[in-house]
Amino acid sequence: TITEVIQQLQNFDLTTPSNTRKYTIDCVRINENEFYKGQWNIHCQKHGIGIYIYPNGVVYYGNYINDTQEGKGILIQPDGSYYKGNFMNGLANGEGTLYVKNEYTYTGEWKDNAKTGRGCEQYHITGDVYEGEFVNNEKEGKGKYTYKDGTVYEGGFANSRYDGRGKMTWTDGRKYIGEFRKGRIEGKGKMLFKTGLKYEGEYENGIKNGYGVLSLEKGKGASVKGFWKNNKLHGKVSIVSDENVLLCEFLYRFGKVINIIYQKDSPNIITNEETNSELTQKIMNIGLILE
DSSP: OHHHHHHHHTTSOOOOOOOSOOEEEEEEEEETTEEEEEEEOTTSOEEEEEEEEOTTSOEEEEEEETTEEEEEEEEEOTTSOEEEEEEETTEEEEEEEEEETTTEEEEEEEETTEEEEEEEEEETTTOOEEEEEEETTEEEEEEEEEOTTSOEEEEEEETTEEEEEEEEEOTTSOEEEEEEETTEEEEEEEEEOTTSOEEEEEEETTEEEEEEEEEOSTTSOOEEEEEEETTEEEEEEEEEOTTOOEEEEEEEETTEEEEEEEETTBOOOOOSTTHHHHHHHHHHHTTOOOO
């Protein structure tokens, strides 16, 4: 009933727009299942504070100016979802909060009924949180997305996906700084591991593809320089010391050595299969993980 609606909304603070002449009546039935209770102006237009119940069960409680929702108000859907905040020309504009039942809560800036500007969106089911820029209801520009498990992405967004320069930090200690495209690691970037291992190079579809360098912190090992395909070494690969001295060169095919091109202090070219396990052990001894 209209009385129950009033009781539910009585704690919502409103500022009455200025008007020299206002008239308040108990209730007006406009059509079947459509009611208005509130203030009017001399032209019989809703003007001031009022409650409007639409035929579909939507309820508006807030300010009107000349029959248009203007100023602070709250619009409640039949399922309990609501928008609470500022209205201009009958649309959400300025600061406001949108609560969508069983989905998310958004608090921030609006333009003509669309999330536009800075805001914060909290997702009810996953517990994730996004803070940043929006354009026409999409995450667009700079923002920060925090997952419930503690994983954090901070950087560019386009069409509500990671895009441009950004940084991803995982709870296992990994950190990626570089390029993203369409929600995935793509382009050039740097992956840092908790162990001190570092990969800097090219990515495609979220994995190592193209040229890159895998190394430990300076003074703790050597570096692997070469090409990757689907996250495995593929093609010519060089192992260099901290002083950038070439130690050896290999030919890889999908993560497996098929030929040794050069070994420092050894003139021999070793190509037989028996050297694969021996060679892998040597590389592991200098602290490198190749896959």
